[in-house]
Every structure is written in structure tokens, then in C-alpha cells.
Amino acid sequence: MTTPARSANAPSKALLEKIFRTAYKIRVFETEGIKLYRQGLIRGYFHPYLGQEGIATGVCAALREGDYIASTHRGHGHCIAWGADVKRMVAELLQKETGYCKGYGGSMHIADISVGNLGANGIVGAGTPLGVGAALACQIRGSDAITVTFTSDGGSNNGTFLESLNLAAIWNLNFILVIENNQYAVSTRIEESTRETDLYKRGLAIGVPSFQVDGNDPIAVHDLTREAVELCRAGKGPVLIEARTFRHMGHHVNDPGKYMPEDELASYKERDPVDRARNALLEMGGAKVQEIAAIEAEIVAEFESAVEFSKASAEVTPDAFREFAVGY
Numbered sequence: 001m002t003t004p005a006r007s008a009n010a011p012s013k014a015l016l017e018k019i020f021r022t023a024y025k026i027r028v029f030e031t032e033g034i035k036l037y038r039q040g041l042i043r044g045y046f047h048p049y050l051g052q053e054g055i056a057t058g059v060c061a062a063l064r065e066g067d068y069i070a071s072t073h074r075g076h077g078h079c080i081a082w083g084a085d086v087k088r089m090v091a092e093l094l095q096k097e098t099g100y101c102k103g104y105g106g107s108m109h110i111a112d113i114s115v116g117n118l119g120a121n122g123i124v125g126a127g128t129p130l131g132v133g134a135a136l137a138c139q140i141r142g143s144d145a146i147t148v149t150f151t152s153d154g155g156s157n158n159g160t161f162l163e164s165l166n167l168a169a170i171w172n173l174n175f176i177l178v179i180e181n182n183q184y185a186v187s188t189r190i191e192e193s194t195r196e197t198d199l200y201k202r203g204l205a206i207g208v209p210s211f212q213v214d215g216n217d218p219i220a221v222h223d224l225t226r227e228a229v230e231l232c233r234a235g236k237g238p239v240l241i242e243a244r245t246f247r248h249m250g251h252h253v254n255d256p257g258k259y260m261p262e263d264e265l266a267s268y269k270e271r272d273p274v275d276r277a278r279n280a281l282l283e284m285g286g287a288k289v290q291e292i293a294a295i296e297a298e299i300v301a302e303f304e305s306a307v308e309f310s311k312a313s314a315e316v317t318p319d320a321f322r323e324f325a326v327g328y
């Protein structure tokens with residue numbers, strides 16, 4: 001199965017605005033976050049989601065309160081699209097005790113179980129069994145909530161990918177597995193890690209409704225996710241979605257990404273997901289240029305005040321960490 005036709009219903013202006021706001025917020029978070037990293041304020045790794053914003057944005061816009069998401073090491077975008085508070089995210093990256101995980105988790109471990117965000121994850125592919133577990137728990141409780149796991153092309157080569165999806169299939173779980181196929185695992189090109197680069201076909205092999213979509217088109221991603229949600233609620237889940245995309249830079253902030261062909265990168269940048277979300281709001285939503293400018297200014301100001309808040313917050317201390325760790 002390839003990309004289905006877009007839904008007959010034209011997206012409302014409210015939906016288009018939500019999609020643009022989310023995609024732009026992720027873009028600002030990542031662009032400005034990299035500057036904070038360069039200033040030495042963020043320790044550890046930082047894997048930018050730049051270029052992939054359309055996926056988290058489109059998927060999460062099709063979900064509702066009470067659903068669950070599980071993320072990856074490249075997780076800031078998922079967290080923002082799930083509605084996270086940018087202040088607490090920046091604080092987490094800056095190791096401050098006002099952060100989502102009191103500053104102990106950092107970039108790769110932001111979670112907020114209280115709202116169904118099962119967390120980012122430093123172990124490639126680990127969100128897949130975690131998500132199936134959450135979906136099973138929902139089924140046992142008699143809930144029709146959906147669980148989405150975001151994984152990656154690298155994560156699809158992890159053994160638990162097939163094991164988890166197969167279990168979800170035989171149990172008919174409300175589970176949607178989204179492969180963000182950015183065509184690289186660090187510097188390893190997808191053709192070097194698998195013969196079949198259409199990753200959605202792996203789901204077809206085990207009887208799972210499986211689709212491929214342009215991950216740089218947030219509206220197409222939204223529409224497909226909505227169909228996947230409907231399939232799950234009709235008892236036909238799980239669903240596999242492969243969203244094709246490309247990173248705008250190397251694997252992490254210190255990877256120059258020289259192995260990424262310039263012409264290919266340029267062709268993806270021409271199909272930039274944030275620009276497409278903005279154009280959709282202008283053209284399909286009928287928004288005025290000034291409205292867009294006001295939204296952008298609001299989001300930039302939100303980030304700036306998040307940085308101020310975070311800088312003014314207390315740093316985590318080894319003593320506090322020992323106390324925290326013993327509590328577990």
C-alpha cells in the first residue's frame with residue numbers, strides 16, 4: 001500500500017494553524033537550542049529534529065488527550081508536538097531542577113508520564129516494545145486510547161521491531177508504529193543496512209496495514225495518521241507508517257554530516273516541512289501574512305522567556321541526585 005489519497009475534507013483553518021504553530025515551535029526550539037549548546041550550556045548529546053518536523057507535527061495533531069506516545073533519541077519534536085511546556089523542556093536540557101525530569105534526564109530522556117508521554121529514549125528501537133506494552137495495558141483496561149511509537153530506520157533493524165509489531169498484530173492492539181525514515185543511521189546509508197528500503201513492507205509481511213507517506217508533508221502525515229487511528233478503533237490495528245524524510249544536518253550537533261549528498265539535501269530543503277505548513281495556512285487556511293508573523297513572534301518570545309526561566313532556575317546537584325536515585 002502506498003500513500004492513500006488525501007481525505008476529502010479540506011483541513012480547517014484551526015487545524016492548519018495548529019500544524020504550523022507546532023512545526024514552527026519545533027524549528028525555533030532546535031535552532032535556538034543548538035545556539036545554547038554552542039554556548040556550553042547543554043551537556044551530553046543533542047540530536048536535532050530539523051527537517052523532520054512534519055512527522056511529529058502531523059502525527060500528534062491526529063491524536064487526542066488520553067493517547068500515548070513513545071519517542072526516540074531525536075525526541076524534542078515529539079515532545080513539543082505532544083504539547084509540552086517549552087520552559088520545562090529548556091530547563092531539562094540545561095540540567096535545571098525545574099526541568100521535566102528535574103534535570104537528571106537531559107535531551108535524550110524527557111518524559112511526562114502524567115500526560116501519556118512515555119519518553120525519549122537513548123536506546124535505538126527501545127520505544128517499540130515499550131509502546132506495545134502501553135497499548136496492551138490500554139486493551140486490558142478496556143480503553144480505546146491509541147499508542148504511537150516513533151521509531152527510525154535504524155530502529156527498524158532492531159530485533160524487537162518485528163517481535164513487538166507481531167505481538168501487537170496478534171493481539172489487535174491500538175498501536176501505531178511510525179518509522180521516521182531519514183535514510184541514515186549516523187553515517188550509515190539505508191541501502192547499506194537493508195536490501196528492502198521501503199520499510200513499510202515489513203508490516204505487510206506480517207499482516208499489518210502498512211503505508212508510506214511523505215514525511216515532509218505535515219498535512220499528508222496528519223491525514224494518514226487519522227486513517228490509522230480509525231483502523232485501530234475499528235479493531236484492525238496495529239498500523240505501520242513509514243514517513244520518508246531527511247535530516248537538515250548531521251546526526252548530532254557535532255557531526256558535520258559531510259556524507260550527506262548536497263544535491264539531495266537541497267532537494268529536501270526545497271520541500272521544507274515548516275515552509276509547507278506555513279504555505280498551507282496561507283493558501284488553504286486563508287491566513288494573512290501579518291497573522292503568521294504574529295504567531296512566529298509569539299513562539300520566539302515563548303522560547304526566549306523559557307531560556308530566562310531556565311537560566312534563573314537552580315542547577316541539579318550531586319547530593320540531590322543521590323537522594324533522587326535512592327528513592328528509586
Ligand SMILES: Cc1ncc(C[n+]2csc(CCOP(=O)(O)OP(=O)(O)O)c2C)c(N)n1
Nearest residue numbers: 074122123124152153154155182184185186
Ligand atoms: C541499541 C542501540 N544501538 C546503537 C546505539 C548507538 N546509536 C545512537 S543513534 C544511532 C543511529 C540512529 O539512527 P536511526 O535509528 O536511523 O535514527 P536517526 O538518528 O536517524 O533519527 C546509533 C547506532 C544506540 N543508542 N542504541
Ligand SMILES: [Mg+2]
Nearest residue numbers: 153182184185
Ligand atoms: Mg535514521
